[in-house]
Amino acid sequence: MKVLVTGAAGFIGSNLVDALLARGDSVVGYDNFSTGQERFLEGARAHPAFSLARGDVLDQPALTAALAGVDAVFHLAANADVRFGTEHPRRDLEQNTIATFTVLEAMRAAGVKRILFSSTGSVYGETPVIPTPEDAPFPVQTSLYGASKVAGEGLLSAYAAGFGFHATVFRFVSILGPRYTHGHVFDFARKLLADPTRLEVLGNGRQRKSYLHVEDCVAALLVALEGAPGPFAVFNLGQDHYCEVNDSVGWITDELGLTPRLDYTGGDRGWIGDNPFIFLDAARMRALGWAPRHRIEDSVRATLRWIMANTWVLEARA
Amino acid sequence: MKVLVTGAAGFIGSNLVDALLARGDSVVGYDNFSTGQERFLEGARAHPAFSLARGDVLDQPALTAALAGVDAVFHLAANADVRFGTEHPRRDLEQNTIATFTVLEAMRAAGVKRILFSSTGSVYGETPVIPTPEDAPFPVQTSLYGASKVAGEGLLSAYAAGFGFHATVFRFVSILGPRYTHGHVFDFARKLLADPTRLEVLGNGRQRKSYLHVEDCVAALLVALEGAPGPFAVFNLGQDHYCEVNDSVGWITDELGLTPRLDYTGGDRGWIGDNPFIFLDAARMRALGWAPRHRIEDSVRATLRWIMANTWVLEARA
Structure with a gap:
């Protein structure tokens, strides 16, 4: 399988790239290195099945070109700064909401329909239901980051309904581990x-x-790449x-x-x-055979x- | 009270403008007349307490200028075409999601913090709970329109949490009546x-x-202008x-x-x-004293x- 990873030089992205290469996939790493680290891809770049595409997720032509021959996209690139959102409100809109739209449009142009997307447990806001399942009550956003991620989720589900995409959303707790x-x-x-x-x-x-180790996070992404049902599914990822x-x-x-x-x-x-x-209820992901270690x-x-x-x-x- | 209405020349907007003027408010009508109708504002434009600002909701400087002295904003301007969203996916993103962000940023620049926003019952997707209350299970969007409106809702709640806005969201069923x-x-x-x-x-x-008459819709907007609690509240609007x-x-x-x-x-x-x-459960709005006629x-x-x-x-x- 040929997989494109946006945010490939990031914390989770680079760990995912290494895991995909280790199991035999071809990987296109897409990153603008605004926060990604060259060092995180040193191992991958020595691998013959890896190619690097330097570009911005707001650059639709560059994305479309990088998607040639790709079977599935992990869209992980994002502004992941929850805390300082109010200091630059446009950043979450552009780097998360509009960027996700741009990835989806590039995929539509390139004929790629399988997408997996890193959302966040922050989309639940201050939910009254804890541990929180995926079908918790309609949330109220408490951060620009959460608002931008719930907007991205909505786009994925609308593309699943309207354009035949197979879309999977992960709502992460905070992730820990190497390259954090x-x-x-x-x-x-x-x-x-x-x-x-x-x-x-x-x-x-x-x-x-609740926190999750990046190895456990990446293991869940790989399980869902094969096992998540279409056209649209949401999975919490967190420890118990x-x-x-x-x-x-x-x-x-x-x-x-x-x-x-x-x-x-x-x-x-x-x-x-x-x-x-x-504290997220990850029973749905566990039902696919995943368990954090x-x-x-x-x-x-x-x-x-x-x-x-x-x-x-x-x-x-x- | 001085109120700015985006989409003032639209179906609901122009009915709201007339009602605000009738009860003695000053009104700034903001519209780019892309779908709004000059004739819908003929009565309002003869009223001394009405002023018209021709502009686009994506034009932040024009919006900011129009907001001088304004106490509250009804943000009704939108691409309201649910059915043909997949023919032009960028339209919902720009005219709904990004436009709502632009309105919020213009308000922040102008020091205006009270906003009321027309969302839609479509944000519930195909909910399993009918009649549907505002805290129905976390929805899955089935249209680009719904996705863009849930994105707008998320922005309002994030601005309420992060910038001290007093934000009210209305999830409408389809509205009927004069100027439809x-x-x-x-x-x-x-x-x-x-x-x-x-x-x-x-x-x-x-x-x-379920459908609601525009007179009942506008009556609810006016009740909520005074009665909706801050910092953030959501109200379904529909018939029983x-x-x-x-x-x-x-x-x-x-x-x-x-x-x-x-x-x-x-x-x-x-x-x-x-x-x-x-079929929406509008009990929360009724609890404020509103009832459709x-x-x-x-x-x-x-x-x-x-x-x-x-x-x-x-x-x-x-």
């Missing part, structure tokens, strides 16, 4: 390297979150347990051998749009160790 | 005027739909009963004194994305009579 480049473990590591004596924690530290931010602080400081003073900014959420309790504590610790072995990423993403 | 310019009554009237001996009916005629397309065919042919042969195209829906059963049969008959007294509209919207 943003999120709370990243922020805590950077802060502690700058000042090991204190750590600022956004909110009261009691926010409850959660932790508090304070738990994660404990694991991180333990890995680093530090005992910083903890300064809480206070309140039950870290920022506007931060959801104090994210990394527990949250192991994923947090592994992520911290990967960052410490790759401190260049703290500079690259500063 | 598209939909099944319009199509049937046009077909019967061209050939009174036969009538093509899309689908099997058994599609069940429904009809079959065949019922409507009977009322229309009865009004016209015709007995055409009925030619059904067949199938349980009229087109891709047509929902064979639309026109039953569906009366609304269909009144619409047909208005079209026959204004056949110019069949040409204008051909």
Whole structure:
């Protein structure tokens, strides 16, 4: 199978590229390297079944050209910054909503109809149903990021209904593991390297979150590539347990051998749009035969160790 | 109160403008007249409290200028063509999703934070819950129109959470009444005027739909302008009963004194994305003190009579 991955040089994208190559697929990696990292594709670029297309997901002709002969698209390229959405509201619209439309139009032009799309658990907003199933009550968006992702989901389902696409949506919890480049473990590591004596924690530290290791995430994407029913299906991806931010602080400081003073900014959420309790019901994905293998504590610790072995990423993403 | 209405020269917009003026508000009508009708604003333009701003909802500077001194915005401008979305997929993205973003950004620039937005019952897709409440299960979009409206809703709620907006969303069933310019009554009237001996009916005629008279729709918008809670609320707008397309065919042919042969195209829906059963639960809106006064049969008959007294509209919207 020949697969195109948008955001191929990103955290999840590059892990997916490696997994697709390892199982024998041909892969076109599509990335504009605005946040993607050249180093994440070093292994892939040595592989004969990999080709790199440098381009922007808003460039429909470039996308269409890259789609020649492709059987399926993983559309992972996105602005993944939830927290600072209000500082640049156009970014989520362009890089997520309009970009997803552009990918779909390029696919239509190229005659490619199989798409798998990285959405987010953030689309549930502050849902009253936890653990949250895919058919939770009609959500209210609390972030521009969530709004842009639910817009992307709507486009995929409309293309499935109107143009015969086979579309699969994944609603991720936060993903951890090798090549992780943003999120709370990243922020805590950077802060502690700058000042090991204190750590600022956004909110009261009691926010409850579920996390998934990128290996488990990629395994689910591959299961769904073959197993997700058409024309349209949605799958939550997350672990079957959660932790508090304070738990994660404990694991991180333990890995680093530090005992910083903890300064809480206070309140039950870290920022506007931060959801104090994210816990998704992933039974639908498990019913396809998938099961995550990394527990949250192991994923947090592994992520911290990967960052410490790759401190260049703290500079690259500063 | 000074109110700006986008799509002011449209069907619902012009009825709303007249109602706002009648109750003593100042109104800025904003329209690009791409589908709006000059004649619909003839009465308003004679009113001293009305001003017209000719502009496009994608023109952020023009919108921002028109918003000077405005207290609240009804954002009704939209591509309202559900049926032919797949013939021009970019239209829903631009005229609905991006236009709504542009209105919100213009409001932010102008310091206006109260917005009321016309969404659609189509955002529920083919929901399993009928009558459908606002917190029905997370929907799957079946049309580009629905996808663009759910994207607009997400933007409003994100602006409410992130920028302190007070946002109200209305999910309309199809609206009928004076100044009606598209939909099944319009199509049937046009077909019967061209050939009174036969009538093509899309689908099997058994599609069940709820309709609302534009007077009842506008009454709800005015109730919600004052009564809808902030920061974000969603209201279904529809009647408490429904009809079959065949019922409507009977009322229309009865009004016209015709007995055409009925030619059904067949199938349980009229087109891709047509929902064979639309019936919204409007209890939340009723709890604010609103109740519709026109039953569906009366609304269909009144619409047909208005079209026959204004056949110019069949040409204008051909």
